[in-house]
Amino acid sequence: MRCSGLAVGCAAAAAEPQAVRRLSESCVKLYPDRFWRSGYFIAGALVFVLGSGPLLTIIALAKLGFTKDPNPNPVGCGILAMFTFWPGLILMLVGFAKSAGRGSPPK
Numbered sequence: 470m471r472c473s474g475l476a477v478g479c480a481a482a483a484a485e486p487q488a489v490r491r492l493s494e495s496c497v498k499l500y501p502d503r504f505w506r507s508g509y510f511i512a513g514a515l516v517f518v519l520g521s522g523p524l525l526t527i528i529a530l531a532k533l534g535f536t537k538d539p540n541p542n543p544v545g546c547g548i549l550a551m552f553t554f555w556p557g558l559i560l561m562l563v564g565f566a567k568s569a570g571r572g573s574p575p576k
Contacts, residue, residue: 507568513560520553 505511524546531541 507564509560509567510564513557513562513564515557516553516560517557520557521550524550 524543527536527541527543527546530536531539
């Protein structure tokens with residue numbers, strides 16, 4: 470049993486029974502470029518980056534020594550990250566799941 474590209478449940482061999490060939494024709498193919506074009510994925514990535522970015526930036530700047538306090542307490546940025554991390558991740562997963570469809574890849 471051999472699959473071409475990234476396919477889930479795909480079997481492509483000429484000598485296989487008819488039931489397996491029907492499964493092969495109806496398999497779900499994943500196209501890596503398609504989820505980048507999904508509105509859900511883009512919205513989720515923006516929410517994720519804009520929500521978690523400030524907290525991660527403050528943490529990185531503190532570790533690199535650019536702040537006077539080596540252990541800052543960015544409460545506001547932490548609350549922003551808390552409220553945007555999971556919704557952003559869920560939106561990205563929904564966009565990826567919706568992009569895993571049947572048919573030819575986008576042009």
